[in-house]
Amino acid sequence: MPQYTRNNAWNNGGTFDNPDVLWYAKGVGQMMRRALNDPTSWWFYAAIHGEYVNPATAWYPSPAAFPAWGYITSPPSVPTSPLPSPAMQELYWNQCQHGSWYFLPWHRGYLMALETQLRQDIVAQGGPETWALPYWNYFGGEAGSQFQMPPAFAAQTLPDGSPNPLYLAMRYGPDGDANIYVPTAAGEAAHPNDPKLPPVANEVTEQPALSETQFSKADPLYGFGGPDTGFSHDGGHFGRLESNPHNKVHVYVGGTPSNTALYGLMADPGTAALDPIFYLHHCNIDRLWAVWNASGNANPTAPSWLDGPAQQFAMPDPNGQPWYYTPGQMSDLGALDYHYQELLSQPAVEPALATRLVLLGAAAAAAKVASEPAAPVAPRQPELLGANRGALRIQTGGTQTLVKMDPSVRHKTEVSLARAAETAQPDSAFLKLENVRGTFDATVLQVYVQAATGAAGGDKALLADTVALFGLRRASAADGQHGGEGLTLVLDITHILDQLHLAGGLTADALQVDIVPNRPLPDGGVVEVGRVSVYRQAF
Known part of the structure; x- marks a missing residue:
């Protein structure tokens, strides 16, 4: 003991x-x-x-x-x-x-x-x-x-x-x-x-x-x-x-x-x-x-x-x-x-892939995955689906930007999701807030994604996740260890990808991303995002 x-x-x-x-x-x-x-x-x-x-x-x-x-x-x-x-x-x-x-x-x-x-x-x-x-x-x-x-x-x-x-x-x-x-x-x-x-x-x-x-x-x-x-x-x-x-x-x-x-x-x-x-x-x-x-x-x-x-x-x-x-x-x-005092192993959970396949209408493939879990499939190198233009300064009431999608890469993702029953491993998607710099660590950002206004499925903003900017000031120091490159925050938006697909929103040319701080930023409190990008990951 x-x-x-x-x-x-x-x-x-x-x-x-x-x-x-x-x-x-x-x-x-x-x-x-x-x-x-x-x-x-x-x-x-x-x-x-x-x-x-x-x-x-x-x-x-x-x-x-x-x-x-x-x-x-x-x-x-x-x-x-x-x-x-x-x-x-x-x-x-x-x-x-x-x-x-x-x-x-x-x-x-x-x-x-x-x-x-x-x-x-x-x-x-x-x-x-x-x-x-x-x-x-x-x-x-x-x-x-x-x-x-x-x-x-x-x-x-x-x-x-x-x-x-x-x-x-x-x-x-x-x-x-x-x-x-x-x-x-x-x-x-x-x-x-x-x-x-x-x-x-x-x-x-x-x-x-x-x-x-x-x-x-x-x-x-x-x-x-x-x-x-x-x-x-x-x-x-x-x-x-x-x-x-x-x-x-x-x-x-x-x-x-x-x-x-x-x-x-x-x-x-x-x-x-x-x-x-x-x-x-x-x-x-x-x-x-x-x-x-x-x-x-x-x-x-x-x-x-x-x-x-x-x-x-x-x-x-x-x-x-x-x-x-x-x-x-x-x-x-x-x-x-x-x-x-509390040190218990976690109970096994239902495979996330099986749950996802049911959502995408691939019930047979989901049942097979749930009953006969296969060895994990190594993902391929991520592929850029789209990015916005230019840096963003986060405003107290929130900041909005458009991520224009590459039509050929978007098509690959649409095909992957539509063929989920056959492939059993549809694409995943990730949103990156790249090179986030600033002076105010005490901030939590809420990130929302939807199809661009006017497109199918574009009337509902979906919460991607919340991210905390702990370490922002030090990561932004120009003379610091990493030359002031800031934080790069990665959000798994696969669940949003699925919902946009089901609502027809993936036919849009762009995704709208809203970034909203949880509390008003003070005077002089700066938070900037170098780029917002979305990646497709195939298996």
Whole structure:
């Protein structure tokens, strides 16, 4: 039996009656008492993930303003000095891996390092030697009732009346009112008719990430864990688990209070790890990786993943010495002496292809697929179906563009869908928001697709998906790791392709794409899309 068990933060009602949460608060408080340049301090650990405290970095705001750490509203009171030596910053700070197949293993090591430091501080205060980080399973509870942030994090004081280190001023939530919840299906049902939330069909969910069977894929979808990359601090292409729920939870929990340039700390990689709820969110992401593995899915075996990138991953140990680790060392949770309270394999689901074939009128082919699942068919190289002209600036009320389709490529897709009964594997389709750049991470974009106005099936806008712009500012920095190329967001629009086909909408020359932010952008808050493109993928 593993020595350490990470338990649900909602045990005992998610209050300080949960000893895991109470000891977490005491450990965080002890780490917060140390200086910024102390490798065992809360602030140093937050900067390992990302920081806006060193003005010499490419992503530090110019002119100086929020989200620079000196402009954060307390509590907590975030220090900006003394800075550690340049060598210490180079070794430890700004390491977080995003948009990469290293996303999951890097964060697992990060959690373990922080947990080790917290445990030492907790034991020194009389706490349990087997203490482990709790997790916030926003999908958990009866009928999904744990979508709300555990109440201990909203309390301003501990049971003894002292200030609560888990309480944060700049944590606004999806409605900007400091009511912190995640819009899962249950979360949305508890907030009916909320104009700030997308339709229930695209709520924050662990699906389709857990239904993905490959850890890493090439363009256009990047698998469960993300694309094959090198060291990727400001990555722009997300795996399914990172896209949803990871990115969406960050942005919804952080939120923004009003039409201002301020937003919650969780909404930006350079401030997120200052918020104690960050680590409970990432414990749940790590738990979902463990669930995915327990369901029979394999991690990469390529040496480039097992050994990690050329720039090694390093964390300080409680003595301030570097601990180096590789993704391969993080691949087996049990071997690391850890377990989760809730760690069950996912039940088998009806093959998505069978459901799709029924919709397309190919009942016989669907029955065959359902009863005799064939080996997965490798998709062919994606083919550009169409793209819009020029970059777009997202307006508060939404922005519209036309994606003109190539007639010959469109015809191939029409034939594929019409012959679904014979081919049993009709085309898939993906929409790309390419090179999304800007300054305001606390944004969720709702993307709608329909046949161009006046065409058959063109009177109904269909929601493709919602995408969160977590990491936008850093990915847009011209002098950053990726030269300011921004984020590239991929949406699976196969379900829209099918509905347009059934309504006759694929005969249109173009698709209309509407991009609508979930909240008004503030003055000076910029979000631009370099190109909107649609790809066909045949099998």
